[in-house]
Amino acid sequence: MSATSLTLPPLPVDPSVDNEIQAIVSGASTAETCNTDLAAGPWNFDARPGYGPGSSMGDVIPVGSPRQGELPAEYRDASPEELDARVRAAKEKLGDRVMILGHFYQRVEVVRHADYVGDSFQLANAAKAHPEAEAIVFCGVHFMAETADLLSRPDQAVILPNLAAGCSMADMADIDQVEECWEQLADIYGDMDATDADGLVPVIPVTYMNSSAAIKGFVGRHGGIVCTSSNAQTVLEWAFERGRRVLFFPDQHLGRNTAKAMGVTVEQMPMWNPRKPLGGAGADELESARVILWHGFCSVHRRFTVEQIEKARTEHSGVRVIVHPECPMAVVDAADESGSTDYIRRAIEGATEPTTFAIGTEVNLVQRLAAANPQHTIFCLDPVVCPCSTMYRIHPGYLAWVLEGLVNGEVLNRITVPQDVAEPARLALERMLAAKPPAAPASAWENAS
Numbered sequence: 001m002s003a004t005s006l007t008l009p010p011l012p013v014d015p016s017v018d019n020e021i022q023a024i025v026s027g028a029s030t031a032e033t034c035n036t037d038l039a040a041g042p043w044n045f046d047a048r049p050g051y052g053p054g055s056s057m058g059d060v061i062p063v064g065s066p067r068q069g070e071l072p073a074e075y076r077d078a079s080p081e082e083l084d085a086r087v088r089a090a091k092e093k094l095g096d097r098v099m100i101l102g103h104f105y106q107r108v109e110v111v112r113h114a115d116y117v118g119d120s121f122q123l124a125n126a127a128k129a130h131p132e133a134e135a136i137v138f139c140g141v142h143f144m145a146e147t148a149d150l151l152s153r154p155d156q157a158v159i160l161p162n163l164a165a166g167c168s169m170a171d172m173a174d175i176d177q178v179e180e181c182w183e184q185l186a187d188i189y190g191d192m193d194a195t196d197a198d199g200l201v202p203v204i205p206v207t208y209m210n211s212s213a214a215i216k217g218f219v220g221r222h223g224g225i226v227c228t229s230s231n232a233q234t235v236l237e238w239a240f241e242r243g244r245r246v247l248f249f250p251d252q253h254l255g256r257n258t259a260k261a262m263g264v265t266v267e268q269m270p271m272w273n274p275r276k277p278l279g280g281a282g283a284d285e286l287e288s289a290r291v292i293l294w295h296g297f298c299s300v301h302r303r304f305t306v307e308q309i310e311k312a313r314t315e316h317s318g319v320r321v322i323v324h325p326e327c328p329m330a331v332v333d334a335a336d337e338s339g340s341t342d343y344i345r346r347a348i349e350g351a352t353e354p355t356t357f358a359i360g361t362e363v364n365l366v367q368r369l370a371a372a373n374p375q376h377t378i379f380c381l382d383p384v385v386c387p388c389s390t391m392y393r394i395h396p397g398y399l400a401w402v403l404e405g406l407v408n409g410e411v412l413n414r415i416t417v418p419q420d421v422a423e424p425a426r427l428a429l430e431r432m433l434a435a436k437p438p439a440a441p442a443s444a445w446e447n448a449s
């Protein structure tokens with residue numbers, strides 16, 4: 001299929017972070033971006049180690065992270081209109097054989113082709129609910145595709161269009177470091193399977209959905225559970241019914257914000273830094289701990305500050321500030337509300353009066369919420385345009401490549417979780433489902449295709 005064989009309609013006029021970045025780089029906009037390399041195609045970074053330009057560009061990428069081979073030139077050189085047309089044509093040919101899932105943080109040029117748009121768990125559930133699809137193209141990051149593979153049928157192929165779309169936060173909890181941490185904790189607490197007089201084991205491991213399948217498998221093997229940003233409190237309650245303490249990874253902020261809201265003091269939440277002996281915490285601190293927080297964070301949500309909130313309040317009387325619980329504690333404390341991406345979406349859609357919202361989460365989602373809800377004034381707290389580096393690695397060029405591969409009978413970039421990891425990882429997910437009903441279904445609010 002080539003550009004000459006297609007009539008190329010103009011692209012829909014959507015709010016596009018990419019268009020904004022192009023305008024900044026060309027000088028047509030006076031706004032600021034965190035890296036002008038964002039204007040280039042992400043394939044320019046496939047051969048280089050690192051997360052690429054964007055919010056996590058300064059994070060340390062683990063040795064051995066999946067790398068993406070070179071995208072064929074016909075996709076790199078194609079215009080946005082041609083790629084859009086090729087994606088639509090391939091999708092039409094494939095029909096029900098393929099399902100495209102788009103995370104809330106994906107660029108609009110990708111999301112417009114998604115059958116379902118949602119957070120990582122909603123999308124994994126969408127994969128589970130469609131056994132008729134032979135292939136699930138997951139426009140998100142690596143751990144999300146792994147979770148979809150865990151929850152989908154074994155004969156369904158889960159495809160990640162760009163293998164370099166990892167997640168720096170998920171990568172901060174490495175399985176070897178977590179195993180080492182568990183051994184060190186056992187030296188302090190003794191038998192990790194033994195219950196005390198109250199029937200509690202010393203530690204229950206809890207991992208955020210934003211972690212590798214290997215970490216979910218570790219948690220499953222050690223009596224632990226997975227949580228999302230929507231159900232973290234329910235999951236912590238489940239864990240405290242079974243354990244004296246919780247080891248929470250990889251996101252220290254979600255762990256701290258959730259446990260603090262439940263009455264756990266900051267002093268009862270020592271940090272575990274895997275590069276230090278005993279995580280850098282004292283044995284006494286670990287003894288009295290209620291939650292041991294892994295030293296991980298999301299570089300997108302770490303950009304939000306109390307000063308940004310103060311500025312928003314000064315400049316917008318009556319502004320309603322909602323931030324994601326992956327933001328630092330001081331930011332969550334200074335906001336009016338905090339909640340998952342779906343919480344933020346529902347809060348905006350549920351506001352009956354025209355309202356000004358200042359939002360602390362990824363800019364692609366904020367801009368689409370603003371466009372979908374013109375009755376409100378909605379803006380991102382961070383004035384610098386700085387999308388998630390790894391979500392940004394999924395570009396329509398990769399989407400066209402994997403879809404046309406399927407049309408030609410070729411499954412590209414399949415993500416498969418090994419069986420020995422998948423079984424305990426599913427167990428940890430099932431415990432979460434039993435602790436709380438499944439999340440709401442993924443949204444069709446932006447299902448434009």
Ligand code: SF4
Pocket residue numbers: 056105141166167168169170210298299300301362388389390391
């Ligand atoms: S927004 Fe943060 S947690 Fe989500 S994929 Fe990007 S780096 Fe990972």
